[in-house]
Amino acid sequence: MAEQKKRNPRIESFILTLKILFQSPASVFGVVVVLFYIAIALIDQFDPSLIGLTNVNYLTPNFTIPEPLPPSPAHPFGTVYPGIDIYTGILKAIRIDIGFSVFVVVFGSVSGVLIGIISAYFGGWVDEIVMRITDIFFSIPYLVLAIAIGFFMGRTLLILSVGLIIIWWPIYARVVRGQALSIKEQTYVEAARASGVGNTKIMFRHILPNTLAPIFVQFSFDLATIVLTLATLNFIGFAPSNSFLPDMGYLSAIGYEYAVVGDWWTIVFPGFGLLLFALAMNLVGDGLRDALDPRLRR
Amino acid sequence: MIALVENNDEKRDPLVIVENLKTNFVTWKGVVKALDGVNLTIYKGETLGLVGETGCGKSVTSLSIMGLLSPTEGTIVEGKITFDGNDLTKFVGKDVWIKEKGKKAKIKSRRRIYKKAQEYLNQFRGKYMSMIFQEPMTAINPVLSIQYQLTEPLLHHQKKELATRILARQKVKQEDFMAIKNAIMSENKEVLKSYYDNPIYYSLIMQMNSIFYRKDLTLLQKNELIDELAKEKRLSSFRLKFLEDYSNGRNKIIYRLPGINGYLMRTINKEAERRAIELLRMVGIYDPETIIKEYPHELSGGMRQRVMIAMALSCDPKLLIADEPTTALDVTTQAQILDLMKDLKERTSASILFITHDLGVISDMADRVAVMYAGNIVEIGNKMDIFYNPKHPYTQGLLRSIPTEKTMKEKLHVIPGSIPNLINPPPGCRFHPRCEHAMEICSKEKPPMKEIEKDHYVACWLY
């Protein structure tokens, strides 16, 4: 038999995942679009002048043009009351929306995964309590709970993000717990314990890596969901109309009254900005799920 | 089903002829050439044992014969399978095929033709050829009752026979009934044979036999039960007329009308249930009326396997493929199931293809044995010849590695090396890298099958 080079199995596995992922044109499209959005967000953050933006924290109004203008060379996506250029508005909004989403999902997933693994590993009453708590969070539709949190605790982005983190960690805790429970029963965990490996090490070196696959998938889907949730919250009124918050939901909210009388661009473009990102992220997530599915990796 | 077959037949009739069967699978790492020209013949009424290591292609062979290969994973690429004169490989290459582009390969299928191929095979599957799988836990549908799963093939393939069974009990005249009964109880085969042509009498004989061959009854009880067959409540003449027409294949329009159809079919359904209970008893389940209402998860592994055997034998197939039926069971249950199968073997005229890796089981069950290695049949012959006069180095190695009293004091004999990678199999004879008698030609050309004794074939350059 030919001699096999000793390669780190984790790296090999990672490369195989990428290979499978890039086989599907849909996933490739998703990845490209997502990278594009991330690039814009980063540019917004560090050097907005690169794409001609000045103030990234506010949409710049121009009260001399109160009525929305249709798309034109000066305003590629048109304008909306009060004179906000939709094109630049969207570019600015990308930073806020994606930044918000990443913040929420990262913290939500990390805390959820930690709690989930501990809960699954130690079992007993710890597990019971965690399960009941997650049950409680699952008993309220997340949008409704987000509304309640935002309403009572403040309508700032920070509070909303923390609120969403609190709403979101139970999902990760459940996902990880399910995986960890089945892994825990496997013999190699028993073997590790029998040879005296400490609890922390078992949890993080043995169990955690094998639970990561569905977590990555959930992560991708959630990035899309949170962006849409934030936009929806702003749309129904959490961003007051004088805040000029760069956010695609907010843009749509202002534009809505004009859209119903025929100024279609005021909603179509911001909505499309959301749709494109969410679609791309969902495609990536789905591609990841197929790529990580052990059965398809034979 | 319970056949009165003479086992002294010299003239052997082939039931299944497999010629040069090649089956490939497509995986990420490449094309797996699982079967590389398998040649086999199964004769009517015999049990052929198929032995080999895990991964040598035994299961793939059986799946290929039944046409159960998943079109997204693998397909037959070449070869011919003849079943009782029918070409099962009519659609090979047309419904599913593998396209190779340099290093990459893709498996493609044409839905319409694949559907036609499956419809064609469905004529045989279940009715003339059936299969028992290795894992009874997963092979039976967990959400359907045992009754449903047992009556399913019956209602599908044997509605006419079911109708005939009812007629047999209803319409046979007293004199004939007593004559047959006496013949059965005195095991007078001559008399019984004279009744064979008439399907109604034949069915009655079968029903009586299934009572007569029960192991849990005394002769007196059997006598009573057989008498009960005739004491069934008389059905209405309309129903009888329906059953007569139906058993002859005439399904008149009036029978198909919505309300009437339901009413008439109920009789057939009940008969299917009755037959299912009979089948369960035949496979050694002593409380079939209770079991039949239950679900698979309520049964033990051994019982599930019995149910699978019952399902497979329900329509009296000519070929039964048993794919490692006992591997997943514990040793005691294994012994029970094997006993059951030996018993059924005697009572049926079906051919059995018994697949296993356990040589002990083969020596018990099989008439002829075929040894398989890495996608090829390397030796095939009568059980005695194979066990006492193995010719192929692989067979010899296999037999040598069985621990016996003599070898207890020595190190266990092991065939050096391991099974080859089937994506890039070794050229020529696939066994040559591990063979102690390997010659130059072995690495260049594949040896053909040669008959070295009567009915004993080997594929090796040594001969």
Add this chain to the structure above:
Amino acid sequence: MKLSTYIIRRVLVLIPTLIGLSLIVFLLTRAGGINMIIASYINPHLPYAVQRAMLIKEFHLNDPLWVQYYYYMMGLLQGNWGYTRTAIYSGPVTTAISMFLPNTIQLSIVAFIIAVVIAIPAGQESAVRKNSFVDQFSRFIAFVGISLPVFWLAQILSEIFATPTISPALNILPLSGTVDATLMAGVPWINSIGVSSPTHIMMIDALLHGDLPIFFSSIRHVILPAATLAFTSIAGIMRYMRASMVESLNQDYVKTARSKGLPEKVVIKVHARKNALIPVVTILGLLFAGLLGGVVVIEDLFSYPGMGLWTVDAILGYDSGGIMGTTIVFGLILVTANFIVDLLYAWIDPRIRLGE
């Protein structure tokens, strides 16, 4: 475990969940500060300070939290859920709930039925014809469905079906309310906001009163919001059904079924699908949660007088009573839905139904 044990367990789990629900809402209201809580009770014509002192005393707002919680729970259990002052309605929260909840239920159930009826067969066909055009197309639609902002889709569908912008020919559906305004005029069993009696579900009440024009009009009014709402759920259900069906088709028992020579249709319908539906039922509860969230936006956009519209008005009007009431009710709906799903699951899976 036996079936009865399973059910009892599920009921027992309900209790901490309900307590937790009430606790969360309670804590949130207290987090907003005293002023927010008493806002809807203040009569603007009377001196503020005096009222504030009185209200603090009445609601024990200066007492320790657990005392407050006790009175809060007592209030809830006795039917005193506070007051709401919103554009759409001002008055006791319980009355508001009785008016708006049935409409929301009507909307959610219609949407749910539409979603399930479309998604499950679509998911099944997608799996059976894996990678075919039908499959790719449905998956594409599914993806778009879960990526769409709900308000966007509502806007587009309204543009197509409710306004003459795209094509006057398609302008067949109305844009607001539960029933055509002209038909409502003078009908004694519909009140001024558009809520009907006795069941408050317009479709049923119309049938009860034998008023067919209103019945059909109410169907026309509910179909667009329900379809919009359903669209996002369809995607989720279809994907899950497809995955579940693919998994089911790969199982050994499907091979066994095929080896029995059964026609493919039977194999798919009876053997594969039955098993595939079981995991799908488990996520139906989760999906219903998303549906309820969408209700808020949909009712706002289509001016449909239900819990969602009330919620939005409460947000804009800083009405804490309303938010509190709607949050609890949405929570109760979801808990009930989840419980029903659990029962359904136990019923259709014989492994649970018969114990062992």
